[in-house]
Amino acid sequence: xxxxxxxxxGLLKPSGTLSLTCIVSYVSISSGNWWSWVRQAPGKGLEWxxxxxxxxxxxxxxxxxxxxxxxxxxSKNEFSLRLDSVTAADTAVYYCARVTASGxxxxxxxDYWGQGALVTVS
Amino acid sequence: QSVLTQPPSVSGTPGHMVTISCSGSSSNxxxxxxxxxxxxxxxxxxxxxYHNDQRPSGVPDRFSGSxxxxxxxxxxxxxxxxxxxxxxxxxxxxxxxxxxxGGGTKVTVL
Numbered sequence: 068x069x070x071x072x073x074x075x076x077g078l079l080k081p082s083g084t085l086s087l088t089c090i091v092s093y094v095s096i097s098s099g100n101w102w103s104w105v106r107q108a109p110g111k112g113l114e115w116x117x118x119x120x121x122x123x124x125x126x127x128x129x130x131x132x133x134x135x136x137x138x139x140x141x142s143k144n145e146f147s148l149r150l151d152s153v154t155a156a157d158t159a160v161y162y163c164a165r166v167t168a169s170g171x172x173x174x175x176x177x178d179y180w181g182q183g184a185l186v187t188v189s
Numbered sequence: 190q191s192v193l194t195q196p197p198s199v200s201g202t203p204g205h206m207v208t209i210s211c212s213g214s215s216s217n218x219x220x221x222x223x224x225x226x227x228x229x230x231x232x233x234x235x236x237x238x239y240h241n242d243q244r245p246s247g248v249p250d251r252f253s254g255s256x257x258x259x260x261x262x263x264x265x266x267x268x269x270x271x272x273x274x275x276x277x278x279x280x281x282x283x284x285x286x287x288x289x290x291g292g293g294t295k296v297t298v299l
Contacts, residue, residue, distance in 0.1 A: 103288075105234075112191060112277065112290055112291070112292045112293045113226070113228075113234065113277055113279075113290040113293070114290070115287055115288040115289065115290065118288075126286065126287075128287050129285055129286070129287060162233055162234070167239075171281075172220075172221050172280075172281025172282070172283060172286075172288070173220070173221050173222060173281070174221070174222045174239075174240055175221065175222075175224075175280075175281045175288060176222075176224040176236060176239040176240075176279070177224075177226075177234070177236060178236050178239075178245065180233040180234060180235075181233065182232075182233055183232075183233050
């Protein structure tokens, strides 16, 4: 079954850029699934950041759209998240996840998750 | 303020049933299927229910999901101490063109 693993710096300064990579194992990132990022601020709920398809098509959360860029490298079987102009409010555990979907958003869910990466902005 | 509304907490005694509600709108729960995730603090969420009422392999049949109109529910039957953790509902929102979560519900086993 798929395994996902986030990697990237755990500490950032305000106004900096957050960069995380999700390495996918045991399944091709070009398999037909979308790939997503979700974050969770300390003590808070889950927040969807966006998603990317192996072709490079992206879809971002309206609240983060102006600062988010996602990319994908099919040769390395990994995808990445970039979040610009970070503040303390971006401190969170960032998860990457595999999307299983059909009918647009009619059936859409995350069936595999990475373990999460804590990113602190301070 | 979450797009989907869940009670912050529910509690129940071992062996009994608890139900968690998830309230949404025509742009999310009515139009699309609902999923539930279980999250033990400090770990990644785990898919518990997808497509309103389907259980992934390995999820006990004590967990069941349902949907009616603008609301969905997760029922945990025969409550066990290991069920004491956080639960989130989620669905795609056509108006926002985004995947939205409920605020989460903490289940306490008394």
